Amino acid sequence: MKKEILTLKTSARTEFLPLFQKVQGILSGWGVKDGLCVFYVPHTTAGIFVNEGCDPDVIRDIQNTLDRLVPWQEGYHHIEGNSAAHIKATLVGNSRQVLVENGRLQLGRWEEIFFAEFDGPRTRQLILTFIDAK
Amino acid sequence: MKKEILTLKTSARTEFLPLFQKVQGILSGWGVKDGLCVFYVPHTTAGIFVNEGCDPDVIRDIQNTLDRLVPWQEGYHHIEGNSAAHIKATLVGNSRQVLVENGRLQLGRWEEIFFAEFDGPRTRQLILTFIDAK
Amino acid sequence: MKKEILTLKTSARTEFLPLFQKVQGILSGWGVKDGLCVFYVPHTTAGIFVNEGCDPDVIRDIQNTLDRLVPWQEGYHHIEGNSAAHIKATLVGNSRQVLVENGRLQLGRWEEIFFAEFDGPRTRQLILTFIDAK
Numbered sequence: 001m002k003k004e005i006l007t008l009k010t011s012a013r014t015e016f017l018p019l020f021q022k023v024q025g026i027l028s029g030w031g032v033k034d035g036l037c038v039f040y041v042p043h044t045t046a047g048i049f050v051n052e053g054c055d056p057d058v059i060r061d062i063q064n065t066l067d068r069l070v071p072w073q074e075g076y077h078h079i080e081g082n083s084a085a086h087i088k089a090t091l092v093g094n095s096r097q098v099l100v101e102n103g104r105l106q107l108g109r110w111e112e113i114f115f116a117e118f119d120g121p122r123t124r125q126l127i128l129t130f131i132d133a134k
Numbered sequence: 135m136k137k138e139i140l141t142l143k144t145s146a147r148t149e150f151l152p153l154f155q156k157v158q159g160i161l162s163g164w165g166v167k168d169g170l171c172v173f174y175v176p177h178t179t180a181g182i183f184v185n186e187g188c189d190p191d192v193i194r195d196i197q198n199t200l201d202r203l204v205p206w207q208e209g210y211h212h213i214e215g216n217s218a219a220h221i222k223a224t225l226v227g228n229s230r231q232v233l234v235e236n237g238r239l240q241l242g243r244w245e246e247i248f249f250a251e252f253d254g255p256r257t258r259q260l261i262l263t264f265i266d267a268k
Numbered sequence: 269m270k271k272e273i274l275t276l277k278t279s280a281r282t283e284f285l286p287l288f289q290k291v292q293g294i295l296s297g298w299g300v301k302d303g304l305c306v307f308y309v310p311h312t313t314a315g316i317f318v319n320e321g322c323d324p325d326v327i328r329d330i331q332n333t334l335d336r337l338v339p340w341q342e343g344y345h346h347i348e349g350n351s352a353a354h355i356k357a358t359l360v361g362n363s364r365q366v367l368v369e370n371g372r373l374q375l376g377r378w379e380e381i382f383f384a385e386f387d388g389p390r391t392r393q394l395i396l397t398f399i400d401a402k
C-alpha cells in the first residue's frame with residue numbers, strides 16, 4: 001500500500017480543484033502498475049467527485065445547482081452556520097476510487113477528479129492511497 | 135486484478151440498466167473467489183448505483199425525483215445543454231463496489247446494480263474490475 | 269479478506285447510527301494492520317456516509333434537508349409507500365471506504381461513520397470487510 005497526504009489550499013467558499021495532473025505525477029513517482037487509487041477527504045465540509053474537466057461551465061452549473069438545492073441559510077440548527085457545506089459533502093461523498101493500469105489513472109475521455117471545497121477558503125488535506133492488485 | 139469493459143446501449147435520455155446478471159456471469163467466467171468487484175463509469179453524464187430491482191416503480195420514482203430536483207432546463211451555463219445530466223451523475227456517483235464471496239456478488243435480497251444513463255440514448259462503457267483479496 | 273456482518277437496530281423512520289467505536293473494536297479484534305475497510309449496506313432504503321459526529325445538530329440538519337428535498341409523500345408510484353427512502357439511499361449511497369493504518373481507521377478529526385436509516389424502525393445489517401494491502 002502506498003499513501004500520500006496532499007495539502008490543498010482553496011480560495012473561495014465553494015471551489016472545485018482538479019487533481020488528475022498532481023495525482024498522476026505521484027503515481028508515476030511511486031512506480032506502481034495495476035491497482036486501485038483511492039481518494040479520501042478527511043473533512044466534513046468538503047467532498048470529492050469525478051466529472052467533466054473540459055468546460056469550466058460544467059462545474060459552475062454543479063456548484064449553482066447545489067447552492068439552489070442546499071442554500072447557505074435555511075433555518076439550520078448547527079451553530080457554526082456551515083450546515084449547507086456538511087450537507088453538500090454528504091450528497092457528493094468524501095471518497096472516490098479510480099482504476100490504475102500500467103501506472104495510469106483510467107479516467108474517461110472527459111473526466112477530471114475534483115476536490116470539492118464547500119466551506120472555504122481553507123487549507124485542506126486529501127489522503128491518496130494506492131492498493132496494489134496483481 | 136481482472137478487468138473487463140462492458141458495452142451498454144441505452145435507448146432513452148434517462149434509463150437505468152440492471153447489471154447483476156451480466157456481471158455475475160463475467161465473474162463466474164473468471165473463476166474468481168473472494169474480493170471486491172468495482173464498477174466504474176468513465177462518462178460524465180452517467181452514473182451507477184445499487185437499489186431495488188424488483189418493482190420498476192422504484193427506479194421510476196428515483197428518475198422522476200432527480201428530474202424534479204435537477205430539471206433539464208434551469209438557466210445552466212454549459213453550452214452543450216446537458217448540465218442536468220452532469221449534475222445527476224455527480225449526485226449519484228460514478229463508481230460503486232460490491233463484495234464477492236465464493237464467486238458470488240454479495241447483494242442484499244432486493245438489491246440490483248443499475249447503470250444510470252442521464253443523457254441518452256448513447257453507447258456507453260462500464261469498467262468492471264475485480265480486486266482479489268485472500 | 270476479513271468480513272463481519274453487524275446487526276443494527278433502528279428506532280425511528282430516519283435515524284443515523286454512529287459506527288466508529290464498534291467497527292474499530294472489530295478491526296482491533298482481527299489484529300489487522302494496513303488496508304481498506306469497506307462498509308456495505310445490503311438494503312435499499314438505508315445508506316452510509318461519513319460526516320461530523322461531534323454536534324448532533326449537523327446530522328439533524330442533514331436529515332431535515334433530505335426530508336425537504338425528498339418528501340415522504342410526493343405522488344410516488346411505488347406501492348409500498350417508501351419511495352422517499354429508496355431515493356435518499358440512492359443519493360447518499362450504500363457503501364463507503366475508510367483507510368486503515370496500523371490497525372486504526374484513518375478518520376479525520378471531526379469525522380464519524382453513520383449508518384443512515386431512512387425507513388425504520390427496522391433490524392438492519394451492515395457488511396464490514398477488510399481488504400489487506402501490504
